[in-house]
Amino acid sequence: MLARLKDNFYLAMISLVGLIITLFVTPYAIYRLSTGNLIVGIADLLIVSSAIAAVIYAWRTGDTVRPGKFLAVVFCAGAVIVCLNLGISGVFWIYPLLVFIFFLAAPLTAVLLSMAMLGVLIATDLLWPTTIFESHYQLTAFAVTAFISSFFAYVFAYRTQLQRNELKQLASIDSLTGAGNRHTLNAELELAVQLKQKLGSRFGVILFDLDHFKQINDNYGHRIGDDMLIRLVPLIASTLRQSDRVFRYGGEEFLVLLRDMQAEDLPLLAEKIRQRVEAQLLLPDGKAVTLSAGTAMLQTAEDWEQWLHRADMALYQAKHQGRNQVVAA
Numbered sequence: 001m002l003a004r005l006k007d008n009f010y011l012a013m014i015s016l017v018g019l020i021i022t023l024f025v026t027p028y029a030i031y032r033l034s035t036g037n038l039i040v041g042i043a044d045l046l047i048v049s050s051a052i053a054a055v056i057y058a059w060r061t062g063d064t065v066r067p068g069k070f071l072a073v074v075f076c077a078g079a080v081i082v083c084l085n086l087g088i089s090g091v092f093w094i095y096p097l098l099v100f101i102f103f104l105a106a107p108l109t110a111v112l113l114s115m116a117m118l119g120v121l122i123a124t125d126l127l128w129p130t131t132i133f134e135s136h137y138q139l140t141a142f143a144v145t146a147f148i149s150s151f152f153a154y155v156f157a158y159r160t161q162l163q164r165n166e167l168k169q170l171a172s173i174d175s176l177t178g179a180g181n182r183h184t185l186n187a188e189l190e191l192a193v194q195l196k197q198k199l200g201s202r203f204g205v206i207l208f209d210l211d212h213f214k215q216i217n218d219n220y221g222h223r224i225g226d227d228m229l230i231r232l233v234p235l236i237a238s239t240l241r242q243s244d245r246v247f248r249y250g251g252e253e254f255l256v257l258l259r260d261m262q263a264e265d266l267p268l269l270a271e272k273i274r275q276r277v278e279a280q281l282l283l284p285d286g287k288a289v290t291l292s293a294g295t296a297m298l299q300t301a302e303d304w305e306q307w308l309h310r311a312d313m314a315l316y317q318a319k320h321q322g323r324n325q326v327v328a329a
């Protein structure tokens, strides 16, 4: 449970908002109902029950987008009802809402909903003066301060979202080559096994290992060695479909994960990549860099460790038989 909260920002935020709303709005709902203000009491109760329902839905399904949007809409509508009924006393709720709405929905959705809510409140008071505010001066002060709060909340949420996306991207790739890293690979292999079991999808892997890479480092230096690794990844990727992905499996070992793959096509594709690398990945003196490859299709009732082990064995055989070749498991 803690791990899910730590990994999923929106789930954590929906849970936090749900908890805060339940703790702070429930006493108001009881108070309003007991003092005979039925409309506001029922609106408060609807807000609390929507928050609880959205939190349960998000935890059960893992979907945080729909419950987040739903809560944002319910809170905005609830705030409008409360302000129209309580007047200026209800307006104080608008300010925290203008901030935490950005924890529930994507920045653009949140700012549009905020503007719609402010628009309704301002338009109502302009059409029927003193419904909410005591004077035009008060209305203007509210409009200006609310727009400023919303603007800063939007800028902050937008920047945070960009940074979160960048961090996610950085955490999923190998910094030298830009290929996917081991962490992402494990998750994708796990998913592939699940899809195989549920839908019978056909997955294949190709495990590549550069030949005599130690000699390349020793003879040309580590920088040239790094350069070969960097140039290898786009070379492999240019042979693949968009849905296929390249991962750095170890030092000079790379893995390609392929979806909807025919068993007979897998070694042919690996051979095409081998030939392309041999022809195009050249050392400064024009010598070709070569690689060996092992391929394996995911079998039914096999876990990903067994799958990779078979690919690894095929690669071992390719090395053993003289390198610069492909062996299918």
Ligand SMILES: Nc1nc2c(ncn2[C@@H]2O[C@H](COP(=O)(O)OP(=O)(O)OP(=O)(O)O)[C@@H](O)[C@H]2O)c(=O)[nH]1
Pocket (backbone or CB within 6 Å): 176, 209, 210, 211, 212, 213, 214, 215, 217, 221, 222, 223, 224, 225, 226, 229, 250, 251, 252, 319, 323
């Ligand atoms: N330049 C560079 N070298 C690396 C990197 N990661 C691993 N290596 C080197 O890759 C070499 C791998 O050597 P070995 O495992 O002996 O394999 P090999 O020389 O390629 O021999 P075979 O695989 O049997 O053909 C080692 O010398 C590592 O130091 C890296 O990021 N950059």
